[in-house]
Amino acid sequence: MKNILYILLLHLSICTFAQKKMKDIDGNTYNIFTIGNTDWLLENLKTSRFANGDSIPSSESTVNSNPKIMKWAPAGDKERIKNQGYLYSWSAVIDTRGICPTGWKVPSDDEWKILVDTLFNNSNSIPVTTTENSNYTYKKKTNKQAIPFVSEMDYAGSRMQNGNYIFQESFAYYWTNTMDYQGYAWMWYFSPTTVNHYNYEINGGLSVRCMRTNLK
Numbered sequence: 001m002k003n004i005l006y007i008l009l010l011h012l013s014i015c016t017f018a019q020k021k022m023k024d025i026d027g028n029t030y031n032i033f034t035i036g037n038t039d040w041l042l043e044n045l046k047t048s049r050f051a052n053g054d055s056i057p058s059s060e061s062t063v064n065s066n067p068k069i070m071k072w073a074p075a076g077d078k079e080r081i082k083n084q085g086y087l088y089s090w091s092a093v094i095d096t097r098g099i100c101p102t103g104w105k106v107p108s109d110d111e112w113k114i115l116v117d118t119l120f121n122n123s124n125s126i127p128v129t130t131t132e133n134s135n136y137t138y139k140k141k142t143n144k145q146a147i148p149f150v151s152e153m154d155y156a157g158s159r160m161q162n163g164n165y166i167f168q169e170s171f172a173y174y175w176t177n178t179m180d181y182q183g184y185a186w187m188w189y190f191s192p193t194t195v196n197h198y199n200y201e202i203n204g205g206l207s208v209r210c211m212r213t214n215l216k
Helices: 002-014 078-084 109-119
Strands: 015-023 029-035 038-041 125-130 136-140 172-181 184-190 194-201 211-213
Touching: 029 109, 038 109, 109 172, 109 184, 109 194, 172 194
Parallel strands: none
Antiparallel strands: 015 029, 029 038, 038 211, 125 136, 136 194, 172 184, 184 194
């Protein structure tokens, strides 16, 4: 009982679920996750428009081979959008019109790492393993407690640049706004027991979470 109480108090000390919500330009509503001095969307981004009102090109509005396509339904299934949001290209992530609502942004690689470091800074995880090419994995000790911030409902998988959809029931993949090297940008992906850091082809499609600095 003491251990359960300790974990609960520790969790509440590093992160809270704010009662407030926010809406994107399409009117989609998101819960907000507050951790430290930052607010994060608690659901995958669903917007079909940039913050300035311009439409984000999709496979329905352009020819499939057109490299300007910037969003897809997860696994090509429109029914998944309402729960899992869209998969976006990295060009949409860094577009100056803003894929996130005004005042919000796609997190950098460093900002994602700060979040994940904090989520795993408790007795339910083991030390991160790091490889020499800057990839690393965070693992839980047990399956008794879910990793906060991402649920299995958010597991939209990814879209490869060749058009194949992969791991749509197994992982939630998230872009950072940080390029690794030509043609690849950094991303983070969640499973029920791990969080992993890797790079991904920029013409592929991944989910997006937005964050902002909490000035209060």
